[in-house]
Structure formats: C-alpha cells, structure tokens
Amino acid sequence: MKLSVVIVNYNVSYFLEQALLSVQKAARGLEVEVWVVDNNSVDGSVEMVRRRFPEVRLIANQENVGFSRANNQAIRQSTGEYVLLLNPDTVLEEDTLAKCCRFMDEHPDAGGLGIKMVDGQGTFLPESKRGLPTPRVAFYKVFGLSAxxxxxxxxxxxxxxFLSADETHEVEVLSGAFMVLRRSVLDQIGLLDEDYFMYGEDIDLSYRITLAGYKNYYFPETRIIHYKGESTKRTSLNYVFVFYRAMIIFARKHFSGRHAGIFALLINLAIYLRAGMAVVGRLVKKAMMPLFDSATIYVGMYFLKTYWEENHKWVPGRYPPSYMEIAVPAYIAIWLLSVYFTGGYDRPYRTGNVVRGTAIGTVLISAISNFLDAFRYSKALIVLGGTWATIALLGIRLAAQWLRYRTWTLGERPDKRTVVVGNQQEGRRVWQLLRETNPKADILGYVVPKRAAHPEAGGPLPERTRTAAAPAGTSVVSEVPTEAAERDEGYLGEIRQLREIVEIYKVGEVVFCSKDVSAQQIIAWMSAIGGRVLDYKIVPDDTNYVIGSSSRTSQGDLYTVDVTLDIIQPKNLRNKRVFDLLSSLVMLFLLPVLVWFVKHPSGFVRNLFRVLFGQRSWVGFSRPRSRQLPHLRQGILSPLMGPLHRHYDEATLRRVDQLYAKNYRVSTDLNLVLSHFRWLGRHEQSA
Known part of the structure; x- marks a missing residue:
C-alpha cells in the first residue's frame, strides 16, 4: 500500500462526503486506502459513509476521543508507506496524491510534507507554512507585530x-489539515501525542520530525481547498481556550523551564485578550441595533413629552423626572421586547413584524399602567410613543436596508446573480434546482466547461475571449456544448468566457458542478478571477446540496436545494424555546395537580426540569440523528405519537419529521403536548 489517508470527522457529514469524493478522484492509479474515524457524530456521518463509500475503512467511536487519539487509531491499523492526515472540510485536486507521493519518493530526507491551501474564495491560507512558535515568535504573534x-x-x-507561497521550501511546522508523513519516521518518533485533545498536535509532530533529523517541506505544486476549520468552529471562545492551552502543553514539553514559563505567560495573556475581545465584540454587535433603537425612541419621547406639556396637558405643569427616568425606559424595554419576539430583529427586516411588535407593546404598556398609580401618565403619550416607536424602528431598518442592499423595500434581500458551471445535463439540473428552491433568486444560467486551447499551448484564442482564457495549467475534461445547449435559455457560454460573463452580468456567485469540472480547474478559477468579490460554491457529484465559504476568516457553510423548512427560521426557533420555557413554568406551578394525569410522575418531574433548563424540548424529531434535518434539542414527544409498542419504518419517520420541520408552528407543539400529556413522563426519543 502506497498511501493511507486518515480523516477524523465530527458532525460535518456534507463536508466529509465532498472530501471523500475528491479523494476518490485523486486516488485513481495509486494504491490508496482511506480511513474515516468518526468521533461520535450525531449528523448521520457514519450512515453516510457506510452507504455511499463502502470501500472506506470506518472506525465509529462511541465518544469524542479527540483529534490525536482518533488519528492514531487509524494509523496503527493502516499499512501505507506514507500516511496523509486530512481534514474533512477539504477538497483535493485530482493530482494531489500522486504529486505528493512522487515528492516523498524523490526526497528521502522528507519526514513530512504540506501543500498550498486556499480558502473558499481561492485566497492563499498563510497557515500552509509556519515557523516554530518559540517565545519570541509567540510574542510577535500575540501583540500583532507579525500581522x-x-x-x-x-x-x-x-x-x-518572507518565503514565497509559490516555491518549495523547507519549513518547521506543517498544518494538520493536510499532512503527509513517512511511516518509517512515525515508527521512529512515535505517533501523535494524545495529550493534545485538539490543536497543537501538528506543531508537536512537526517539531519531533525535525529533532529526529528529517525535514518538513512546503510543496506548492498542488493545492487543496480548506474551509477553515468547519468541524471545530474557530470563531468560538472554546477554540481560543483549547488552541492556546495546546500551545502551553507544547512549551512545557519542548522548551526549557525559563522559556516555558515565559511562553506560558504570553499564551495566558493571549487567551484572556482574545477571549475578552471576542466577548466584547459579540456583545457590541448584538447590542448595536437595540441600543440605537432605544436612543432614537428616547429622544423622540422627550420631544413628545415637551410638546404635550406645552400644548395639550390637561393639568398645566411638567411631568415629574420619574417619567423620563423610569417610565419611558420601561416603555422602551416593553416595545423592544415585543418587537424582538415578533421577529422585528430578524433579517431580512419586515414591516409587519415591527408594526405588530410595537402595537402589542403599546397595548401591554397601557394595560400595565392601569395597575400602577404612581406611574400612571397620559394614555395619549403612550399611543403617540407607540406611533413614534413604529416610525423610528422602521426608519432605522430602512436605512440599514439601503446601506446594505441599496433598496428601500423592507423584506427584500437582493439575491446575488448566480451562474452554474457544468455540462448541459448537470449544469441545467443544478440551475433548475436552484430556481425551484428559491423562485425569486437571480439564477442566470449555466456555463459549460468546453475543451479550449490555452495561450501557453500555442494557437491564440479569439480576440474577444483572449483575456478571459482559462487559468494556465488547468485541465478541462468535459463535453463540448451541442447546438441544443447553445439554444437552451439557460446556456450562457463556455468556461473560457467565465471572466467576461462575471463582468457583463455582474455575477456575485459561481456554483461549480464537481461532476463536470475538475477540482484543479475550480481552484484555478477561484484564484484567477480578480477585481470583484465573488462567492464560490461547489455541488458535489450527484447531490442536492451546495458547499462554499465566502472568505478565509469565515467558516465553511452549506445550503441545501431541498424544500425550505419553517423550523429553521429564527423566529420559529425562538418561539419554540419560549413555548418550552413558559409551558414548563406553568406545569411547575400546577405540579401537585398535574402529576395525577401523567403515566410516569417521576419521569415527568425529571423531564420538566430538563426542558426548563434547555437540555430537552417537549417535541423533537422522531429520528434525532438524521443528516437531512436541522439539529434540534432532543424531544420528549415526537411528531408521530401513538401507542408506545408500535414501530414505524424509517421512511415513515423521515417523512413525518420533514413535514413537521417544513410546516412548523408553535401550535403544533401545543397540540402534541395537550393530546399526549399523559406521556410527558416518558424517556425522550432515543437517538
């Protein structure tokens, strides 16, 4: 066996599927075995691998054992001369594995090999080559001097x-996202250090390779797409703590006592700086709109109060200071909470949500003020204030809509103009799917990857397409468009004209069909098209979902071209949680009475507190681990409730869950809870 590919997966089924498809293509003509170690994913990853890739050697762990230990599980059982550690959120070029094996054969001093990585927009990822994080290097990194x-x-x-990204170099540290290792070196220095749960293990292993007298090389003659840590969510605070703690483990293991202490001090400083900045940044981002809304309403209420005092107040005189200091802030809080719960802060902003929220808030304020004599002020000011709040909030959202989308119509989010790159059959299939999924989307059509000559190969292209030629060195392996394709309403042209098509139609998104366009060509076009900010997506072979990422600093994302599910709307997710919370509080208050109406009283009490504290939901999917459905809290009840001894087949469960997700309303949960109240003490749906 020439090469063993090891992929550790955790809850990124769609990305894993795309990565395995790219490995399949890159492995042609080579002796390659592929291992997937799943760290107890709940998104159907294991089922997907077994169904679609039966040749892959699968290790399904019953717990998340960490990145290092999971890799070691597969490495110990593998037999390849070389071992490739590969992230699941990657796409390989078709020649990547062959070129890497050839390089390792030609360089017996190479213990490890990394390659050129680009993000979802084709931008070079600097972590493709790294230096050893000594205390000095860490200091420059922590305090921004390296940036x-x-x-x-x-x-x-x-x-x-200072080293060119386009030349081969000897480097100190390789990235664990793509790391080719010589087995004989691993036998000498040992496998990944399992003290590292996640992050830092690649630095440790790279360093041990150099200590053993071997070299690590950066090799840019082949590339991969890396969707920047999709399976670990690098923007989370947990990432900050785990990553920097791994650096401390490395320092204590490899540096002298004094240097290790300095390094640990710097890392701890970095942890709290980064964590603090992340928390403040999130709070500011989330609070910006409500604070601006509050300030605008407050200023308007001041002028309304002044006007009313001077022109319409029944008893002449000024309102007491408590009006502006206590009453108005309370009014604003009620208005904004009402707007929040009616979806007034959900994007895209909608006029109806804002008007409904302020109207409900105005009614609540009027009702509550009747019971508080000390703070009972003019009802007219409450109505005028509600009117002003409506106008102010709509005006703020209109301004935000204009600044972001250059349109004054709320509720409209102008779709990017999209083109699909694929041959006639696949390109038209994806084009039609995208159109049917979102009829308002601006899906222009498809571009066929016709075989075209390159300027470097001799023979100039026609003048009108010379500047739009395919990037040098790419292979075009798909069909020549037929006359029927050229007459098709969705046909836009050939891939060599892609640059022109992007400019002429002001395209904002390009969707590549990997069935027809090679990964090498996709990466080349992503890297070559300049002058415009484009989003790039990939449709893996014969699938109905699209994967991509808009920048190297953002996580990978995906969207399916299946039916739209109401349950994933922010408003519905929020209302579902509010229903769980309020219903649990009511049940807790009535507990002495309700326990007589449930089948398992002790289980009912247990479930009540689980739902109250957000560990469970009263209603969840029948099949919690389905990869076709969004993640929800595990439910006590399911959409398909019946006698407990009845067993339904998988197809029935899947269809009922999809209908529940597609047409979700809070009333659905309410009806299920009332209809099957006696079963609220049961064990939740098994996964």
Missing part, C-alpha cells in the same frame, strides 16, 4: 511570510 510586518524575517516567522 503588521508579515514579510519581515524577524516579525513574520509565525507564517513565514
């Missing part, structure tokens, strides 16, 4: 910015 002077030999050592 300010990325090409400096002194300050830019973390990502080795």
């Amino acid at each position: 300010l002077f990325p090409r400096s030999r002194r300050f830019g050592r973390y990502h080795l910015g």
Whole structure:
C-alpha cells in the first residue's frame, strides 16, 4: 500500500462526503486506502459513509476521543508507506496524491510534507507554512507585530511570510489539515501525542520530525481547498481556550523551564485578550441595533413629552423626572421586547413584524399602567410613543436596508446573480434546482466547461475571449456544448468566457458542478478571477446540496436545494424555546395537580426540569440523528405519537419529521403536548 489517508470527522457529514469524493478522484492509479474515524457524530456521518463509500475503512467511536487519539487509531491499523492526515472540510485536486507521493519518493530526507491551501474564495491560507512558535515568535504573534510586518524575517516567522507561497521550501511546522508523513519516521518518533485533545498536535509532530533529523517541506505544486476549520468552529471562545492551552502543553514539553514559563505567560495573556475581545465584540454587535433603537425612541419621547406639556396637558405643569427616568425606559424595554419576539430583529427586516411588535407593546404598556398609580401618565403619550416607536424602528431598518442592499423595500434581500458551471445535463439540473428552491433568486444560467486551447499551448484564442482564457495549467475534461445547449435559455457560454460573463452580468456567485469540472480547474478559477468579490460554491457529484465559504476568516457553510423548512427560521426557533420555557413554568406551578394525569410522575418531574433548563424540548424529531434535518434539542414527544409498542419504518419517520420541520408552528407543539400529556413522563426519543 502506497498511501493511507486518515480523516477524523465530527458532525460535518456534507463536508466529509465532498472530501471523500475528491479523494476518490485523486486516488485513481495509486494504491490508496482511506480511513474515516468518526468521533461520535450525531449528523448521520457514519450512515453516510457506510452507504455511499463502502470501500472506506470506518472506525465509529462511541465518544469524542479527540483529534490525536482518533488519528492514531487509524494509523496503527493502516499499512501505507506514507500516511496523509486530512481534514474533512477539504477538497483535493485530482493530482494531489500522486504529486505528493512522487515528492516523498524523490526526497528521502522528507519526514513530512504540506501543500498550498486556499480558502473558499481561492485566497492563499498563510497557515500552509509556519515557523516554530518559540517565545519570541509567540510574542510577535500575540501583540500583532507579525500581522503588521508579515514579510519581515524577524516579525513574520509565525507564517513565514518572507518565503514565497509559490516555491518549495523547507519549513518547521506543517498544518494538520493536510499532512503527509513517512511511516518509517512515525515508527521512529512515535505517533501523535494524545495529550493534545485538539490543536497543537501538528506543531508537536512537526517539531519531533525535525529533532529526529528529517525535514518538513512546503510543496506548492498542488493545492487543496480548506474551509477553515468547519468541524471545530474557530470563531468560538472554546477554540481560543483549547488552541492556546495546546500551545502551553507544547512549551512545557519542548522548551526549557525559563522559556516555558515565559511562553506560558504570553499564551495566558493571549487567551484572556482574545477571549475578552471576542466577548466584547459579540456583545457590541448584538447590542448595536437595540441600543440605537432605544436612543432614537428616547429622544423622540422627550420631544413628545415637551410638546404635550406645552400644548395639550390637561393639568398645566411638567411631568415629574420619574417619567423620563423610569417610565419611558420601561416603555422602551416593553416595545423592544415585543418587537424582538415578533421577529422585528430578524433579517431580512419586515414591516409587519415591527408594526405588530410595537402595537402589542403599546397595548401591554397601557394595560400595565392601569395597575400602577404612581406611574400612571397620559394614555395619549403612550399611543403617540407607540406611533413614534413604529416610525423610528422602521426608519432605522430602512436605512440599514439601503446601506446594505441599496433598496428601500423592507423584506427584500437582493439575491446575488448566480451562474452554474457544468455540462448541459448537470449544469441545467443544478440551475433548475436552484430556481425551484428559491423562485425569486437571480439564477442566470449555466456555463459549460468546453475543451479550449490555452495561450501557453500555442494557437491564440479569439480576440474577444483572449483575456478571459482559462487559468494556465488547468485541465478541462468535459463535453463540448451541442447546438441544443447553445439554444437552451439557460446556456450562457463556455468556461473560457467565465471572466467576461462575471463582468457583463455582474455575477456575485459561481456554483461549480464537481461532476463536470475538475477540482484543479475550480481552484484555478477561484484564484484567477480578480477585481470583484465573488462567492464560490461547489455541488458535489450527484447531490442536492451546495458547499462554499465566502472568505478565509469565515467558516465553511452549506445550503441545501431541498424544500425550505419553517423550523429553521429564527423566529420559529425562538418561539419554540419560549413555548418550552413558559409551558414548563406553568406545569411547575400546577405540579401537585398535574402529576395525577401523567403515566410516569417521576419521569415527568425529571423531564420538566430538563426542558426548563434547555437540555430537552417537549417535541423533537422522531429520528434525532438524521443528516437531512436541522439539529434540534432532543424531544420528549415526537411528531408521530401513538401507542408506545408500535414501530414505524424509517421512511415513515423521515417523512413525518420533514413535514413537521417544513410546516412548523408553535401550535403544533401545543397540540402534541395537550393530546399526549399523559406521556410527558416518558424517556425522550432515543437517538
């Protein structure tokens, strides 16, 4: 066996499927075995691998054992001369594995090999090549000097910015996202250190390779797409703590006592700086709109109060200071909470949600004020205030809509103009699917990957397409468009004209069909088209979902071209949780009476507190681990409730769950809870 590919997966089924498809293509002509180690995913990853890739050797762990331990499980059982550690959120070029094996054969001093990685927009990822994070290098990184002077030999050592990204170099640290290792070296230095649960293990292993007298190489003659840590959510605070704690483990293991202490101090400082900045940034981002709304309403209420005092107040005089200090802030809080729960802060903003929220808030304020004599002020000011709140909130959202989308119509989010790249059959299939999924989307048509000559190969292209030629070095392997395709309403042209098509039609998104367009060509076009900010997506072979990422600093994302599910709407998710919370509080208050009406009283009490604290929901899917459905809290009841001894087949469960998700309303949960109240003490739906 020449090469063993090891992929550790955790809850990224769609990305894993795309990665395995790309590995299949890259493995042609080579002796390759593929291992997938699943760390107890709940998104159907294991089922997907067994169904679609029966040749893959699968290890299904019953718990998340961490990245290092999971890799070691497969490495110990594998037999390849070389071992490739590969992230599941990657796409390989068709020649990647062959070129890497050839390089390792030609360089017996190479213990490890990394390659050029690009993000979902084709932008080079600097972590493709890194230096050893010594205390000095860590200091420059933590305090931003490496970012300010990325090409400096002194300050830019973390990502080795002074070394060309297009040339082969000896480097100190390789990325665990794609890391080719020589088995004989692993036998000598040992496998991944399992003290690292996640992150840092690639640095540790790279360093041990160099200590053993071997070299790590950066090899840019082949590339992969890396969707930047999709399976670990790098924007989370947990990532900050786990990553930097891994650096401390590395320092204590490999540095002297004094250097390790300095390094640990810097890392701890970095942890709290990054964590603090992340928390503040999130709070500011989330609070910006409500704070602006509050300030605008408050200023308007002040002028309304002044006007009413001077012109219409029944008893002459000023309102007491408590009106502006206590009453108005309370009014604003009620208005904004009402707007929040009616979806007034959900994007795209909708006029009806804002008007409904302020109207409900105005009624609540009027009702509550009747019971508070000390704070009972003019009803007219409450009505005028509600009117002003409606106008102000709508005006703020109209301004935000204009700044972002250049339109004054709320509820409209202008869709990016999209083109699909694929041959006539697949390109038209994806084009039609996208149109049917979102009829308002601006799906222009499809571009066929016709075989075209390259300027470098001799023979100039026609003048009108010369500047739009395919990037040098790419292979075009799909069909020549037929006359029927050229007459098709969705046909836009050939891939060599893609640059022109993007410019002429002001395209904002390009969707590649990997069945017809090679990964090499996709990456080349992503990297070559300049001058416009484009989103790139990929449709894996014979699938109905689309994968992509808009920048190297954002996570990978996907959207399916299946039916739209109401349950994933922010408003419905929020209302579902509110229903669980309020119903649990009511049941808790009536507990002495309700326990007589349930079949398992002790289980009912247990479930009540689980739902109250957000561990469970009263209603969940019948099949909690389905990859076709969004993640919800595990339910006590399911949409398909009946006698407990009745067993339904998988197809029935799947259809009922899909109908529940597609047409979700809070009333659905209410009806299920009332109809099957006696079963609220049962064990939740098994996964």
